[in-house]
Amino acid sequence: MATRREALVGGGLLLAFSFASRGLGQLVGGxxxxxxxxxxxxxxxxxxxxxxxxDAWIRIAPDGAATxxxxxxxxxxxxxxxxxxxxxxxxxxxPATITLITADTARTPDEGLxxxxxxxxxxxxxxxxxxxxxxxxxxxxxxxxxxxxxxxxTTSGDGHVMAPDGRRxxxxxxxxxxxxxxxAVPDAPRRDPAHYxxxxxxLPRVDIPAKLTGGAAYVQDLRFPGMLHARLVRGPSYGxxxxxxxxxxxxxxxxxxxxxxxxxxxxxxxxxxxxxIKAMRVAQASDYVRTLPPLPVTDGPHRLQSLPSREIVxxxxxxxxxxxxxxxxxxYSRPWYSHGSIGPSCAVALASDGELTLWSHSQGVFDMxxxxxxxxxxxxxxxxxxxxxxxxxxxxxxxxxxxxxxxLIAMELPGRPIRLxxxxxQEFGWEPCxxxxxxxxxxxxxxxxxxxxxxxxxxxxxxxxxxxxxxxYAVAQQVVxxxxxxxxxxxxxxxxxxxxxxxxxxxxxNMDVRYHFVPEMPLRVSALxxxxxxxxxxxxxxxxxxxxxxxxxxPLAFRxxxxxxxxxxxxxxxATRRFDWAHRPRGDGRRGCGMAFARYKNIGAYCALAMEIxxxxxxxxxxxxxxxAAVDAGQPASPDGIRNQVEGGIxxxxxxxxxxxxxxxxxxxTSFDWGSYPILRFLDMPGSIxxxxxxxxxxxxxxxxxxxxxxxxxxxxxxxADATGARLRDMPLTPExxxxxxxxxx
Amino acid sequence: MTIRIxxxxxxxxxxxxxxxxxxxxxxxxxxxxxxxxxxxxxxCGACTVQLDGKAIFSCVTPLAAVxxxxxxxxxxxxxxxxxxALQSAFAAEQAAQCGYCSAxxxxxxxxxxxxxxxxxxxxxxxxxxxNLCRCGTHMRILRAVLRAAGLPVDGHSA
Numbered sequence: 001m002a003t004r005r006e007a008l009v010g011g012g013l014l015l016a017f018s019f020a021s022r023g024l025g026q027l028v029g030g031x032x033x034x035x036x037x038x039x040x041x042x043x044x045x046x047x048x049x050x051x052x053x054x055d056a057w058i059r060i061a062p063d064g065a066a067t068x069x070x071x072x073x074x075x076x077x078x079x080x081x082x083x084x085x086x087x088x089x090x091x092x093x094x095p096a097t098i099t100l101i102t103a104d105t106a107r108t109p110d111e112g113l114x115x116x117x118x119x120x121x122x123x124x125x126x127x128x129x130x131x132x133x134x135x136x137x138x139x140x141x142x143x144x145x146x147x148x149x150x151x152x153x154t155t156s157g158d159g160h161v162m163a164p165d166g167r168r169x170x171x172x173x174x175x176x177x178x179x180x181x182x183x184a185v186p187d188a189p190r191r192d193p194a195h196y197x198x199x200x201x202x203l204p205r206v207d208i209p210a211k212l213t214g215g216a217a218y219v220q221d222l223r224f225p226g227m228l229h230a231r232l233v234r235g236p237s238y239g240x241x242x243x244x245x246x247x248x249x250x251x252x253x254x255x256x257x258x259x260x261x262x263x264x265x266x267x268x269x270x271x272x273x274x275x276x277i278k279a280m281r282v283a284q285a286s287d288y289v290r291t292l293p294p295l296p297v298t299d300g301p302h303r304l305q306s307l308p309s310r311e312i313v314x315x316x317x318x319x320x321x322x323x324x325x326x327x328x329x330x331x332y333s334r335p336w337y338s339h340g341s342i343g344p345s346c347a348v349a350l351a352s353d354g355e356l357t358l359w360s361h362s363q364g365v366f367d368m369x370x371x372x373x374x375x376x377x378x379x380x381x382x383x384x385x386x387x388x389x390x391x392x393x394x395x396x397x398x399x400x401x402x403x404x405x406x407x408l409i410a411m412e413l414p415g416r417p418i419r420l421x422x423x424x425x426q427e428f429g430w431e432p433c434x435x436x437x438x439x440x441x442x443x444x445x446x447x448x449x450x451x452x453x454x455x456x457x458x459x460x461x462x463x464x465x466x467x468x469x470x471x472x473y474a475v476a477q478q479v480v481x482x483x484x485x486x487x488x489x490x491x492x493x494x495x496x497x498x499x500x501x502x503x504x505x506x507x508x509x510n511m512d513v514r515y516h517f518v519p520e521m522p523l524r525v526s527a528l529x530x531x532x533x534x535x536x537x538x539x540x541x542x543x544x545x546x547x548x549x550x551x552x553x554x555p556l557a558f559r560x561x562x563x564x565x566x567x568x569x570x571x572x573x574x575a576t577r578r579f580d581w582a583h584r585p586r587g588d589g590r591r592g593c594g595m596a597f598a599r600y601k602n603i604g605a606y607c608a609l610a611m612e613i614x615x616x617x618x619x620x621x622x623x624x625x626x627x628x629a630a631v632d633a634g635q636p637a638s639p640d641g642i643r644n645q646v647e648g649g650i651x652x653x654x655x656x657x658x659x660x661x662x663x664x665x666x667x668x669x670t671s672f673d674w675g676s677y678p679i680l681r682f683l684d685m686p687g688s689i690x691x692x693x694x695x696x697x698x699x700x701x702x703x704x705x706x707x708x709x710x711x712x713x714x715x716x717x718x719x720x721a722d723a724t725g726a727r728l729r730d731m732p733l734t735p736e737x738x739x740x741x742x743x744x745x746x
Numbered sequence: 747m748t749i750r751i752x753x754x755x756x757x758x759x760x761x762x763x764x765x766x767x768x769x770x771x772x773x774x775x776x777x778x779x780x781x782x783x784x785x786x787x788x789x790c791g792a793c794t795v796q797l798d799g800k801a802i803f804s805c806v807t808p809l810a811a812v813x814x815x816x817x818x819x820x821x822x823x824x825x826x827x828x829x830x831a832l833q834s835a836f837a838a839e840q841a842a843q844c845g846y847c848s849a850x851x852x853x854x855x856x857x858x859x860x861x862x863x864x865x866x867x868x869x870x871x872x873x874x875x876x877n878l879c880r881c882g883t884h885m886r887i888l889r890a891v892l893r894a895a896g897l898p899v900d901g902h903s904a
Contacts, residue, residue: 076844076881204840211845212833212852214780214821221779254763274763274770342784342792342880343846391782391846392881424785640840644883648843651882674789674878682874685884688900 030116030601031491032527034367034468037110043186046125047071051109054137055180057130058091064159064172066091066098068131071111072123073103073363073387074207077645077705079119081205082637086124089191089199090131092155093171095206103365103387110366113466114387115395115527116495117604117703120637124701132188134180141174157197193635193697200697202640207389219361219388220346224417227348228257229273230409231280232422233266237429237669238474238524239292242266242284250283259283260412263480267409269418277423291477294666296522301333301436304459309516312490314499317511322452324444326550332441332539334731335661336523337434338677343391345398345431346421349410356383356410360403361390367468368400372407375470375483383407394652396466396526398422398431404473425672430474433662434528435461437498439539449551451562453510458536460498461518462488465526474524490517491531494603501533501710504540505602506562523662523669529652530709533600537710538657538717538731541596545718546727555595555718556581565599567632567694571608572597574692575630579610590614591625592723596714598707605704606632606694607646609711611686613719620739622658622720624686627712632694633704639693642704646691649708655680657713657731749809753778754822764810769793771809772819780820780849784878791877794850795819801857820849823856832856835894836887843881851877855891864895 039049051057059067068087074080080100088095101107103114111123135155142161143150146169153161160168193200210217233245241264250268251259255275260267268283270276296303348359356378362368365385373380385403393399406420422430438459446452465488467473472486491497499515548558556576563569576582576595584593595610609629613622627650633642659678663671671677713731721727726741751758753776760775767786772778772795781804784792788803795804796818824830829837832852842848851874858865858873865873870891879887889899 076842076846078843204837205842208837208840208842208845209826209829211842211848212820212836213824213826213829214778214819214849215826216779217845218779218782220782223777272762272770273774274766340880341846342790342844342878343782344784389844391784392844394880421783424787644840644843644886647885648882651884652880655882673787674785675787679878679880680884681878682871682884682888685871685888689885 030118031495032115032464033113033364033466036112041183044184045129045186046122047109047111048126048129048184052183053181054130054133054184056109057127058087058134058180060134060171060175062172062176064170066093066171067101068098068127069101069108070123070127071103071109071366072119073114073365074389075114075363076389076392078205078638078641079114080207081203082120082641083124083127084206085198085203085637087127087131089196090128091135092157092191092197093159094157095198095203097159105365105369106384112366113364115363117600117706119703120701121703124637128190129188130184132190133184136188137178138171138174141178142169145169200636201638203638205641217389218343219348219359219390220343220421222348222359222388222419224348224350227417227419228269228271228413229276230267230269230406230418230420231276232405232420232426233268233280233283234426234430235288236425236672240288240290240668242286242288244286245283246285247283250279253279253282258413260409262408263478265408265475265478267405267420269409269413290667295664297664297666301335301438303522304436304461304518305438307518307520309459309518312499312515312517314493314502314515315511315513317509320509322446322509324452325447327442327444328543328546328550329442330543330546330729331438332535332542332729333438334436334535334538336436336525337528337656337660338428338662338671339394339397339431339434339528340677340679341391341393341397341427344422344424344427345402346390346419347403347406348417348419349403349406350417351410351414354382356407358383358385358403358407359388360385360399361388361393362399362403363393363396364400364466367466368403371467371469371472372404375404375473375476376407376411395434395528396432398427400467401430401474404467405475408475428672428677429669432465432524432526435463435498435525435532436523437532437535439535441539441543443543443547445547445551449553451508451547454504454508454512456502456513457516458498458502458532459516459518460532461521461525462490463497463525463527463531464489464491488519488521490515495601496532498532499536500531500601501536501598503602505565505568505599506559507564508562523664530600530706533598533706534653534656534709534713537596537598538714541598541711541714542717542727542729545594545721559597567606568597568599571606571630571632571694574694575608575628576610578630578690578692579628581610585612587722587724590617590723592719594715594718594720594722596711596718598710600703600707605702605707607707607711609650609708609715611715611719613716613723615720615723615738615742617742620735620737620742622733622738624654627686627689629690629708630692630694631704631707632696632702634696634699634702636693637701642693643691645705646708647689649706650689650712651680651685653709653712654716657716657733659732659734661732751809751812751817752814753817754819762809764808766809768795768804768807768809768812768817772804778819778821782846782849791850791854792847794853794877796853796857799857799860801854820852823852832859832890832894835890839886839890839893841883841886841890843883847877847879851879851887859891859895864897867892
């Protein structure tokens with residue numbers, strides 16, 4: 001039924017458009033960034049496809065010490081702990097005894113980006129099966145030694161294979177007689193979920209203690225002998241340049257070691273950090289000019305509807321004419337968002353002996369070592385990129401750019417480690433934003449109170465401008481000569497980017513879903529947590545409530561009537577049961593309740609949630625009293641890890657929906673600090689948030705880190721409509737808009 | 747120029763300009779990781795430390811303004827092996843994701859607990875209003891502070 005064809009609209013240009021070079025098997029990190037290495041063994045699970053040799057993932061020393069390697073990086077989402085749990089379970093070792101090495105181009109498998117809620121699905125699955133393979137080999141080796149059938153042997157949980165008579169053989173000596181430089185088999189026996197020792201338990205996160213005690217935990221904390229501090233001298237935001245930066249005055253400032261200038265790219269380098277900042281301030285005292293077209297002051301995200309686009313048909317099932325008793329047409333939108341990392345982006349770079357080492361909090365160190373190599377003119381094998389955590393990024397913030405810029409500076413000062421950190425206003429001004437987007441929905445309900453047809457359009461830029469070549473970095477447009485800019489591309493379904501989750505999981509007849517992919521970017525944009533799923537789910541789940549209201553059907557019953565997926569139904573029923581949806585307070589002008597559901601990308605975790613809110617009619621301010629979510633992420637590695645991610649997603653999505661919008665005049669972004677880009681603070685927090693994680697023993701991992709983003713914003717809009725009768729469709733749902741809408745709703 | 751400063755009970759002599767924000771003295775000269783650069787504007791609280799027991803933004807506090815007052819950073823509360831009660835409560839509640847805001851959150855909450863050993867939840871929310879978390883761990887932080895105060899923890903997410 002679903003077809004995908006590319007037509008041509010707008011601009012009248014004939015554009016070649018093909019995904020032929022990137023088969024689905026190679027999609028990693030949600031299809032963002034570059035392709036992973038070629039799938040050598042498509043029959044193997046997860047990232048083992050791309051790197052089948054066991055010793056790329058797991059090594060066991062003669063003393064029994066296990067080292068595990070993963071291409072996935074700790075972003076604050078707790079993946080280190082989850083991966084340790086997975087490896088520990090399948091190797092049957094205590095997680096405390098395993099050393100985990102992550103995301104280092106010189107040491108770990110290339111698993112593409114850490115993005116798209118794929119770390120458990122791809123990376124976790126690879127480690128689970130690699131662990132099962134290794135444990136199976138150790139058991140077979142012991143069986144040969146004891147001349148016993150392998151089925152009769154077990155493992156002890158502390159690094160030994162055990163015979164029925166109690167004899168034990170350590171993993172170390174067994175491994176010493178084996179080679180793990182062999183390819184995995186797809187069907188190595190996995191441990192029985194009934195006997196799990198580690199998986200599914202709330203293992204305290206291994207990275208948290210250092211973060212609570214001032215331990216060295218972040219790239220910002222790296223200190224190398226002879227390290228210098230750099231700051232950038234640049235215009236107020238992307239698409240501007242300084243008319244006359246005062247670099248000579250900066251050069252004369254105390255502590256300044258060097259001033260780097262390459263075209264419009266300029267940086268000061270000093271012995272101490274504060275010296276670099278003071279020199280930067282002196283150098284920046286200059287007027288600026290805009291170098292790109294004016295920002296969309298008059299029409300905001302609706303600008304996208306007037307720009308040339310390529311039309312991508314996501315779904316076309318117009319095959320079953322049904323009578324319609326009522327049709328609703330509506331448009332929904334969201335503004336551009338900032339990632340809002342609490343720590344401005346930072347990197348350390350060292351050029352030495354013709355090699356370049358980068359310490360970066362990029363989500364894509366593997367793409368980076370190739371793209372930065374191109375930028376600085378070194379072969380990729382001479383560039384090593386090591387992931388070190390930083391403040392949460394939630395997508396492509398300044399992490400990639402700051403590393404490329406640190407690399408350029410380091411190449412000018414060989415032998416000196418260069419630590420570059422962006423200033424707060426540079427992060428807000430130069431990072432790629434989350435895309436502004438617009439949708440248009442026309443849907444009908446029939447006499448049977450079921451949806452009779454569904455027509456949906458979404459306008460978006462690419463959410464996938466992660467640098468896979470030098471031209472993907474902001475600095476590529478500053479250096480002379482500027483580099484060819486990386487071409488923005490959509491991500492094909494089933495992941496999608498602007499059209500992510502535009503294909504309803506619900507069963508509707510007569511669906512016509514189109515993605516107007518807009519290559520031209522009014523603001524610089526790239527990936528922000530959940531990509532287009534946020535507005536697509538907001539639109540879909542808002543419209544469902546509008547239709548349910550028209551038909552006089554309860555929003556839960558209306559959803560269940562259109563949903564056949566049992567696990568989707570289960571989270572909806574569980575969340576609403578725990579919320580006591582049947583006895584919820586009914587909208588009374590102030591209080592109200594709303595619910596929403598999505599399965600992220602229709603292939604990730606399931607999330608349903610309900611919330612109760614109160615609107616202060618005099619001001620339009622919204623108070624969220626309680627939120628109840630239910631999430632099905634398959635076999636949970638750590639249920640508390642999932643709860644933490646989903647709670648955070650709920651709060652972040654509430655912040656997007658209520659408060660956030662990148663502001664700008666026609667020449668520059670004007671949200672440059674937390675005063676001009678407010679996010680939710682403690683006094684705005686819900687009264688309570690409860691996240692229930694469904695128990696799904698042994699089921700495949702489903703990425704859960706982004707699953708709450710869409711449903712939360714949608715449930716909020718639905719609750720406001722329930723409370724006040726006013727349907728708000730254009731985020732952010734600020735007090736001013738709520739108050740105005742209440743007035744209109746009477 | 748050389749300036750004396752008392753941090754976590756120890757006297758230090760640092761060679762820094764008097765206008766240097768305390769944040770850079772702590773991170774650069776004293777090599778302490780706890781206080782973080784977040785905004786440089788006193789808007790986010792990632793740099794929060796205590797000055798004579800009061801939570802302050804070290805990013806907007808010049809070294810010259812510190813004088814003889816006692817600076818306390820998270821390194822002065824406890825270590826991985828010997829966390830203080832509040833740090834332990836943050837660990838017990840897993841009240842962090844990226845953790846970049848955590849040290850500032852703890853230093854600010856500790857100042858409250860030192861002044862009011864058993865604050866109610868509304869007091870905690872008001873007191874913590876100055877500090878931002880982008881990962882959305884607020885509910886866990888509130889529970890951690892209540893737990894450290896020995897108060898019942900409800901509204902939980904278990």
